[in-house]
Amino acid sequence: MTGVAVHLKGLRRTFGSVHALDNLDLSIAPGEFIALLGPSGCGKTTALRVLAGLEDADSGEVLVGGKDVTALPANKRDMGMVFQAYSLFPHLSALDNVKFGLKLRGRKAPANRAGDMLDLVGLTGFENRFPHQMSGGQQQRVALARALAIEPSVLLLDEPLSALDAKVRVQLRDEIRRIQTEIGTTTLFVTHDQEEALAVADRVGVMRAGRLEQLATPAEIYQAPASAFVAEFVGLSNRLPGTVAGEHIEVLGHRLPLIAPSASAEATALVRPESVTVEPHDEGEGRVVTTSFLGPISKVTVAVGEVLVVAQIASDRLATLPAGAPVRVTLAPSPVALA
Amino acid sequence: MAGVIARRARKQRVFRWAVLAVLGVFFLLPLVAMVEFSTRDANTWSLLVDWPRLSETYPDLSDGIVASLLQAALTAVLMLVLLVPTAVWVRLRLPRLRRLVEFLCLLPLTIPAIVLVVGLAPVYAWVNYFLGGSSVTLVFAYTILVLPYAYRAIDAGLSAIDVKTLAEAARSMGSGWATVMGKVVLPNIRSAVLSAAFLTVALVLGEYTIASLLNRTNLQVAIAFLGKSSATMSVAVSLTALLLAFVLLLLLSLFGERRKSRKESTS
Numbered sequence: 001m002t003g004v005a006v007h008l009k010g011l012r013r014t015f016g017s018v019h020a021l022d023n024l025d026l027s028i029a030p031g032e033f034i035a036l037l038g039p040s041g042c043g044k045t046t047a048l049r050v051l052a053g054l055e056d057a058d059s060g061e062v063l064v065g066g067k068d069v070t071a072l073p074a075n076k077r078d079m080g081m082v083f084q085a086y087s088l089f090p091h092l093s094a095l096d097n098v099k100f101g102l103k104l105r106g107r108k109a110p111a112n113r114a115g116d117m118l119d120l121v122g123l124t125g126f127e128n129r130f131p132h133q134m135s136g137g138q139q140q141r142v143a144l145a146r147a148l149a150i151e152p153s154v155l156l157l158d159e160p161l162s163a164l165d166a167k168v169r170v171q172l173r174d175e176i177r178r179i180q181t182e183i184g185t186t187t188l189f190v191t192h193d194q195e196e197a198l199a200v201a202d203r204v205g206v207m208r209a210g211r212l213e214q215l216a217t218p219a220e221i222y223q224a225p226a227s228a229f230v231a232e233f234v235g236l237s238n239r240l241p242g243t244v245a246g247e248h249i250e251v252l253g254h255r256l257p258l259i260a261p262s263a264s265a266e267a268t269a270l271v272r273p274e275s276v277t278v279e280p281h282d283e284g285e286g287r288v289v290t291t292s293f294l295g296p297i298s299k300v301t302v303a304v305g306e307v308l309v310v311a312q313i314a315s316d317r318l319a320t321l322p323a324g325a326p327v328r329v330t331l332a333p334s335p336v337a338l339a
Numbered sequence: 340m341a342g343v344i345a346r347r348a349r350k351q352r353v354f355r356w357a358v359l360a361v362l363g364v365f366f367l368l369p370l371v372a373m374v375e376f377s378t379r380d381a382n383t384w385s386l387l388v389d390w391p392r393l394s395e396t397y398p399d400l401s402d403g404i405v406a407s408l409l410q411a412a413l414t415a416v417l418m419l420v421l422l423v424p425t426a427v428w429v430r431l432r433l434p435r436l437r438r439l440v441e442f443l444c445l446l447p448l449t450i451p452a453i454v455l456v457v458g459l460a461p462v463y464a465w466v467n468y469f470l471g472g473s474s475v476t477l478v479f480a481y482t483i484l485v486l487p488y489a490y491r492a493i494d495a496g497l498s499a500i501d502v503k504t505l506a507e508a509a510r511s512m513g514s515g516w517a518t519v520m521g522k523v524v525l526p527n528i529r530s531a532v533l534s535a536a537f538l539t540v541a542l543v544l545g546e547y548t549i550a551s552l553l554n555r556t557n558l559q560v561a562i563a564f565l566g567k568s569s570a571t572m573s574v575a576v577s578l579t580a581l582l583l584a585f586v587l588l589l590l591l592s593l594f595g596e597r598r599k600s601r602k603e604s605t606s
Contacts, residue, residue, distance in 0.1 A: 087508040101512035
């Protein structure tokens with residue numbers, strides 16, 4: 001199966017006075033996995049629903065495989081969709097749920113294909129279970145199998161993991177990526193969880209107020225955010241006051257390069273916790289305030305004068321940094337955005 | 340202390356049984372009286388179960404029974420055809436109209452039947468003109484009359500499932516609206532649809548005022564008429580109708596229980 005290209009051109013959609021989509025442009029290459037990321041109400045789900053045909057745009061075009069599908073109803077668009085809410089048909093078994101779309105299309109031997117799809121999502125042996133007999137994660141796997149069974153031209157995932165617990169979420173997230181890579185269907189994945197978006201997507205689109213703030217690879221989004229909004233939304237950031245000097249900013253006695261130049265002299269730099277190094281030092285300018293153990297890594301909050309700085313450290317160093325210990329704070333010279 | 344609690348528990352138990360006994364007598368006594376009265380004439384029940392003989396002896400009664408059964412079946416069908424797609428559409432596309440639709444459907448409950456007849460009389464003058472004076476035409480009035488009960492049942496069924504997501508899932512897989520209704524929504528609100536249909540049948544079988552005042556015949560009109568010539572037969576038929584309604588309501592509560600236990604096993 002090969003993917004098709006998707007283009008959303010100048011999409012606008014308003015709900016009363018709210019602009020859910022404000023001239024949104026998005027191009028997805030064939031077989032690409034794009035994640036739309038953003039806070040609640042930024043328009044990411046509306047964009048997906050417009051592509052699915054479940055919502056009408058006020059203006060703009062939706063092109064799938066070069067064909068204008070803007071006026072086509074949802075049932076004629078050939079898309080597979082997995083929803084945030086559990087959407088399996090309660091009166092049908094897992095196998096019959098997967099067979100549903102195949103039967104509508106008059107495919108031969110739908111049971112075999114449905115069985116193969118359940119196998120693909122790791123649910124062999126669950127064919128005769130009804131939705132109420134399965135866990136949330138299993139239901140979403142069946143929903144994924146059902147969406148993929150019809151060999152859609154585009155796979156749409158509308159926050160399919162948000163109702164699941166943390167462990168299942170990570171498992172299923174990785175599995176979605178594996179399956180998508182295996183079958184190569186063009187995929188649009190909507191989520192408000194930045195970790196999820198960065199982990200699975202080829203490119204991540206960060207949305208704000210109906211517009212794309214930045215569309216780039218996960219590494220670019222994280223390392224070179226196009227705006228303060230992206231920098232703050234993706235990953236944790238320290239807000240540290242500093243003085244701008246040309247293409248640099250002076251923060252806590254360190255000169256850091258700026259991603260974009262600034263006109264004002266005084267500014268707040270957004271510094272990632274992993275760019276902050278904390279070393280125990282008797283004459284250090286900082287004092288450890290709190291520490292949080294997070295597994296392999298830990299978080300240390302240090303007070304430098306009035307400013308609180310959060311640093312990320314390897315957990316085995318936690319013992320050397322008790323609360324109240326004097327420390328020296330160093331900032332890595334990686335480019336920073338301004339708030 | 341333990342003695343006080345035991346005494347209180349005994350008192351409560353006695354009170355419960357007393358209430359149950361009084362209610363039992365209140366409800367059962369008229370039924371027992373009906374059985375006693377209708378069996379005074381040995382031929383009554385044997386005649387009631389012998390349809391050819393019954394329709395020969397009491398043609399008005401058999402006409403009433405047939406008319407009522409026809410009215411009940413047609414009202415149930417018309418109600419479902421009108422109400423199910425409307426309720427689903429309101430949930431999917433017009434959620435803001437839900438309160439209004441609910442209000443409109445509950446209105447017949449607040450209007451006394453006699454007032455309804457006054458309003459319906461001129462409408463039925465037109466119905467007579469176009470469709471004739473058949474008792475089957477009462478189906479239109481009955482469909483309005485059963486709306487409050489049927490709407491409640493269907494709305495409760497729709498509340499138990501996520502209609503919007505299920506419909507969208509089916510649409511995204513290529514289903515037209517007819518398939519969404521027939522293969523996704525209806526199978527999941529089957530017990531609600533059955534409840535609505537049972538309530539409709541029970542209500543139509545017991546309706547008298549509208550049929551009588553619009554000069555149509557049905558079971559209750561026939562029973563009232565029969566009461567003047569053969570009291571025992573009239574009481575026997577009333578008892579049968581009452582038992583039929585009771586059986587229908589029992590089935591309804593059984594379906595309700597089954598739905599509830601199925602839902603509980605999901606959680």
